Amino acid sequence: MFIPGSNLPVGPSPQGQADAALQPPAQAADDRRLSGDITMWCVIALEMLTFGLLFVVYAVARAQDPWVFRTGQSTLDLRLGALNTVILLTGSWCAARGVQALRSARATAGARWLWGAAALGTAFLVVKGFEYQQKLHAGYGLESDDFWMFYYLLTGFHFMHVAAAVLIVAAVAFLVPRRPWGPADTQAPETAAVFWHMVDLLWVVLFPLVYVLR
Structure with a gap:
């Protein structure tokens, strides 16, 4: 920029320099991206919808025959359900810490958390599995009544998802020393953690619905 009638250039004003300094770096836009792979989010949406429909069907069946459901619920061990709740919540915390460590280029710590x-x-x-063994030994099977049918259906379906989450997280932990994951690329660990958090969230709904609410 030149002042009319003068050959002297004029640089940016102090205010303009201050405004430029306050501008966020271009990388800030990347911080707002969706964690993990978009395909996994589609899978999670489908799984959440499936579980949501199962929860609704369970609630309707319970409303139609509350005595059978209350009787079945009274035989469940709340201590085991609560223990598993604590286990999954702690696992989610570990998964989150693992991703955070990898983002900070601390591969060894990230692998340990995962x-x-x-x-x-x-x-x-x-x-x-111990709880299943107890119930089956006591004579409560899938065909016993509607409550036990839903109990094994809901918790068994969730059991398979936990097993899948364990395999996914363990696979990522195994690959941490072999892959250059770091601040610029943590998509795979984030994807594993997102799936784990979904499994955790489903249990947080399933536990009170099946074990606690009367």
């Missing part, structure tokens, strides 16, 4: 999440998921499966 292995911790996988171990907690395995613990959930062991506790749930």
Whole structure:
């Protein structure tokens, strides 16, 4: 820019320099992106819809025969359900810490946190398997009544999702030392963590619905 009648250039004003300094870096736009892979989010949306429909059908069936459902619920062990809730919530925390560590280029710490999440998921499966064994030994099977049909359907479907989450997180943890994941690329770990959080959220709804609400 030139002042009319003068050959002296005029630089940016101090105010303009201050405004430029306050502008966020171009990378800030990337921070607002959706974590994980968009395909996984589509899968999660489908899974949430499926579980949502199952929850609605369960609620309708319970309203039609509340005595059968209350009787079945009274035999469930709330302590095991609560323990598994704590296990999954802690696993979600570990998965989140793992992704955070990888974003900070701390690969060893990231792998450890992800292995911790996988171990907690395995613990959930062991506790749930023990609970299944107890109920089957007591004579409560899939064909016993409507409550037990829904119990095994809902918790069994969720059990398979936890097993899948454990495999996904463990696979990512195994690959951490072999892949250059870091601040510029954490999509795969984020995708694994997002799936884990979905499994956690489903249990947070399923536990009170099946175990607690009368």
